[in-house]
Amino acid sequence: MKDFNLMVILLSPEFRQMLLHGLKITLVIAAGSWLLAMTLALVLLTARLTSSRIAQRIVAAYVSYHRNVPTLVQMMLWYFGIASLLPDNAQGWLADHHAEALFAIVSLGLCQAAYFSEDLRSGFRAVPTGQAEAARALGHSYVGSMRHVLMPQAIRNAIPALVNHSVSLFKNSSLAMAIGAAELTHAVKELESQTFRTFEVFLIATVVYLVISLFIMAAGAWLDRRASLATAR
Incomplete structure (x- = not known):
């Protein structure tokens, strides 16, 4: 049985470089998929708030699919299934440009957009109905009232x-x-x-994931406090 020794890993330039490169790819995947998810969630929310029953059903089906199919299955479907349907030149380009990370971003982003859109919809429901009427009374169009009055409040409500x-x-x-x-x-x-x-190696991973997760939660708590102060004013 080997003695516990973290320094064997942390003091090795080769091993340290492997960890830092892995962390970089993790952050790229997380940030890229988050941006995709939030952008698509806003589109989904806008479509669901329209009067079109077709748009509402399409969004509801999208959300239902991504919430009920495991994320890992969706990721494999994209990488092993959908990628194989692409033209050869597209597959070659992807192979030269980190296809694994790209498909991870796409699959995670599309999946998480379903959850984000539901969070935003819940936040939107918490906005008093009189806010929309007040925005219209001030001369805002539907798009203007959504952009300047209703959506900011919905996002503040949905922060947690x-x-x-x-x-x-x-x-x-x-x-x-x-x-x-x-x-x-x-x-x-x-x-x-x-x-x-x-x-040792899984302890390092545990600490890294824990620290970054706690940082995200702390940043969210700070944003929530800022939003509460802005609302109080």
Whole structure:
């Protein structure tokens, strides 16, 4: 049985570089998928708030699919299934440009957009109905009232739920290991196979994921306080 020794890993330039590269890919996947998810969530919310029953049903079906199919299955569908349907030149380009990370961003972003859109919809429902009438009375169009009056309030109301799902998105970035993305969990697995120091390498991963998750939660709490102060004024 080997003695516990973190320094064997942390003081090795090669191992440290593997961890830092994995962390970089993890952050890229998390940030890229978050931006995609939030952008698409706003589109989904706007479509669901229209009077079109077709648009509402399409959005409801989209949300139902992504909330009921495991994220890992969706990721594999994109990487092993949909990617194989692309033209050869597109597959070649993707292979040269980190296809694993790109498909992880797409699959995670599309999946998380369903959760974000529901968070925003709940936040929108919490906005007093009189706000829309007041915005119209001030001369705002439908788009103007959504952009300047209703949506900012909906986002403020949805901050706690959005933060929770942002943490989930960050943690789910580890699923990208299943399709070969060289993110942090993948790097940790490689280190474990090289050093046979299972406890040390997974302890490092645990601490990194915990610290970043706590940072996201702290940033969310700060935003929530700022939003509460702005509302109080």
